[in-house]
Amino acid sequence: MSGANRDSTNDVNSEDLPHTLLPFLQSQSQNTLTRLYQRPSACLSMFRLLPPLDRQLVMNLLWLESAVPAATMGAWVTREGRKLYDVALLNLSRLHILPNPSIKLSLNGTFKASLRQAIIGGGTDGSFGTVAPKDDKHLPISIEVLDAYAVERWETILHYMVSSGTGQLPTKPSPGVLFLLQRSGLMSSVHGSALQITSAGFQFLLHSPHDQLWQLLLQYLHMAEEREMDLVEILSFLFMLSTMELGKEYSVESLSVTQKAMLEDLRDYGLIWQRRASSRRFSPTRLATTLTSLLPPLPTATSSGAGSQDQGFIVLETNYRLYAYTDNPLQTAVLNLFVTLKYRFPNLVVGSITRDSVRKALANGITADQIISYLTTHAHPQMRKNKPLIPVTVQDQIRLWELERNRLKSQEGYLYTAFASQADYEYVLKYARQLNVVLWENPAKRCFFGSLEGHSNIRGFIERRTGGQV
């Protein structure tokens, strides 16, 4: 009844992209992963990153002692779910959580033991972090301070990126961060000059903070491989951070050498907070504790004003006028990427979306969809009453401006011409059509243009044909 036909807007199979970290983990060796799975906190965080169906499968199998025939589990899957189910099985087997899913289903022993331990508790490995003993000298750090710290760090990075092209010189992040930005291709330096934001960097700016964070961390992981740091240590530290409690201070003692080395980097990104660089204790910030959360109400959006920015701040009118209630220089700078700003007031920025401003953004590699999705996610609560949220005229026009750039499409290929007879021409053309490589044809001139991939086949075909005749 009402329960059954509830709105299916949150259909599982729609836009259900796997987490960015998963492909990276899937590329790791079984050995690495098994070592990672030894820590309950890592298993718990991994479990959270999985898509919902995968999670359910893991849970179904978690408490079973013996293996289940694949057919038995398959019987629970509905017809609509079949495809997703297969994907989920494949996904889990790639992560080595579920070895050999084709015959019998049984979780990886290490993973199973660790996850069980995480759920029930117990064990002695302290994978959820050791809380530092009460500090008598200092008052415990408040959550507001942590949030402010995380925001400040994070926005410094973003602000540096966004203003790199404009000639302004905001505060520079630490060299480690700069190196990371450069390595990830978000910024680049041409002939040793100052770092310049790349088109990938522009796209990066429009992502949600959660995506941005993972994108950087992923890059960090790749770099760690090159630096020959132990990947398992890094991953398990990240996962441990994500299970820690906000506002608590944890002791450095129980960390490994690698992890201690990471503290500095993570401090630069704003993931953890330390009183001094040499402090024996650290606190995770909200950036860290929400790592495994998919809806990231990051404190990042809060500016010095009230916390109303969580709700979005952009009002867009059908006449392309845009009002942004913000005093945050970063948000203003991001808007500046695709909006012609007109006036600035203490808490309000007014601008309009014009053909030039959008083309500038497009030239920077930002896509129309990214602009629209940015506008959507940051729309003011008042805008949310509109349906559709972004005025259709504006949406369409932004898309049209993008299409303007795509009038010409170049493709490499070969022109086949000078056929001896119409029959020859048609015979070869027919073959090329079967291969689906014909890009253009002109029967009157007896020539056609085939794509690059098809060339070897067509050439072979013609040679065989002429060869056969001779």
Next chain:
Amino acid sequence: MDKSSHISVVLDLSPSQWHLSSLPHNPYPLSFKSFLSQVLAFLNLHIASKHENTLAVFGAFPGKSVMLYSSSNPASDSSDSGNPNIYRPFEIVDSRVVTRIEEELELIDDKEEEAPIGLVGALTKALCYINRITHPTTSTQSTIVEDPAILPDPRILILSVSPDLSTSYIPIMNSIFSAQKLKVIIDVCKVYGPNTVFLEQAAHLTGGSYVYLERRDALLQHLVMSHLPSPALRKLMAVPTQEKIDFRAACFCHKNIIDVGFVCSVCLSIFCAPVPVCSTCRTKFPIKTLQRLNASRAPALRPVNGAAKTSAPSTPSLPSTPR
């Protein structure tokens, strides 16, 4: 993007039923202690599934009902123990639920007669709570416009051990309808005791799943497979539904559960025998009707004029081959 979800778990904590359940002559005796540990594991799994998942636990005790835990105001007793071996939210839930149950059980005095179980109270409290979290309205918040997509999908899970309480028929039905209005699924897991007609209807009418636990040693597995998947996931992974649903009702006069009843046309009150005056709305029924009904009722117990099978109207048994 999978949505976060909310589960309100209603635990049936009748000491006498749990005592019966743990007796060794049962095919699968289940003690309260092992029940609780499995339920806690289930609760932890729910929280583990997503960072945003929320939880509320209600206890139905004899004669009263108590909210044991809720994510929106968890216990304030922030003991700084910080066990490094367990995820902090799990620790909070587990300790909170266990201590609250112990507190409440202490309060129950050892009377001979156990008061009827406060299942209805717990169920309505769960509904009120869900109403509160899904409609964060006006008076408390200022002008924050909540995006409906962020709000969790609410569900209720009832773990029942007590038999049907026929006095609670109308309140339970009312709760079912309000659950339908709130689009809340009611899942029922019958851990011990006979099937309950009312909870079967609750699960059926709200689109939830009703599980009668036979292998009671596999409680956790059943909970995980049948009651943990979110509604969206249930489209992909089937959950068990009822075999057949009994739409019987309880009469207003003696609270008997009946399958053929006499219904007042004015107020739809159900009676198990023809009555001259409706006890609810004081309507007087025509004498003629009464005579007719009384007359037809008596012979109905015997096979009349060869009409197929006249199984006595009071037996709910099913014929083996419905033909």
Next chain:
Amino acid sequence: MPPRKDNEYIDADSDSDVDILDESGNRGRKSKGKAIDRRRKDKGKGKSSEQPYAWEASYARSWDTVQEDEAGSLTTAVADLLARNRRRRLLAPANAIRRTIIRHLIIILDLSLSMMDRDMRPTRFDLSLEYAREFIVEWFDQNPLGQIGLVGMRAGLGERLSEMSGNSQDVLKAISERHKLEPAGEPSLQNAVEMARGSMGHLPTHSSREILIIFGSLTTVDPGNIHDTLEACIRDRIRVSVVALAAEMKVCRDFCDKTGGQFGVAMNEGHFKDLLFELIPPPAQRVLSRAAGAGATNPAADLMVMGFPVRLPDTSLPALCVCHSELKSEGFLCPRCSAKVCDVPTDCDICGLMIVSSPHLARSYHHLFPVKPYQAIISLEEGSAFAKSCHACARSFPDAPTSTFTATAEGMSPLGRYRCPDCHHDFCTECDVFVHDVVHCCPGCGK
């Protein structure tokens, strides 16, 4: 302002449109059409001198009821207003237990050319169809044992659009295709009412017979004397209600007054919907007979035998159903003769037992056993133990009175606490409303 009304009005008055407006003006920020428009609340003062014209009344100084708080914000004032309205609504339902629950309703839709007027957006016709659909859905929700039929008035004739049916989908299907209902010609009230009356003649006495007319025209083209039809309706105990979209017509007013229905003229879209939706709750049983003599049996009442079936799942063995003789696996088993029927409610084809699913009946029980109104707690001094949080949803109560306005007279608690008279537990404003409006069962007492 009398917040309670104890017994039903016998005379269906709807004299003053001014009242309606006054109320809707007060409602102010509330989403239109949501509130139950208790229009007859203060009919005594209805035609008071300070509001002589409807259009003046519609702007009945709604801003006076809204006051800014210290910070200059309206939110608290609006919240107060909402809360107060809800409180008042809670106190309003009198203990009218005797309600007709098995209802039969014919909706007569005006399909004359006057429905093409655009004074209501997009047109009267489109709006009526839209509201009729919502009305039907809601009506079946609240009257699960009722049946609805549809008749159209078009080109001087009555047209049967759908037979009397208990399935909302059947009824909705009849008005789903707009092009089949394209308005034409003049309406004939008499023809349509006669047709409706004819299709209700055979109904058992214990059910109600009602006609709802959505009337957009100002004229009617009748073949005979319409007052004869009116007499016939009175004789057949058919209650006729009219929602007029243009203006009041004497004959419509007469129909409603004499048959005990309600008459209203819709002033705008929201009001149109309000008028329609007022007709959804089951009408109180006319208590004439009780007044006539306490000992007299109510001829409209009867005791009915009903069976509550067992539902078979779609995984059971297929068997032939008795209604269509089709091989099906799912279905319902008659509790008396174990015959298999496809759908409930129905009469068993074998033994004639009326089979209803008990949830159908139970849907209306909250009319019978309403939760007692909670008492507002005025101050914390009386009594000793005060719970810190709401007994139902565990929201914590404010410690001190939040608002300074003197609302105690209206049954508002300045503390936001409401106490059940039976179990003496405290509830917050939201739960108070939710319990009384939706759950109909007190979380404290469990009844």
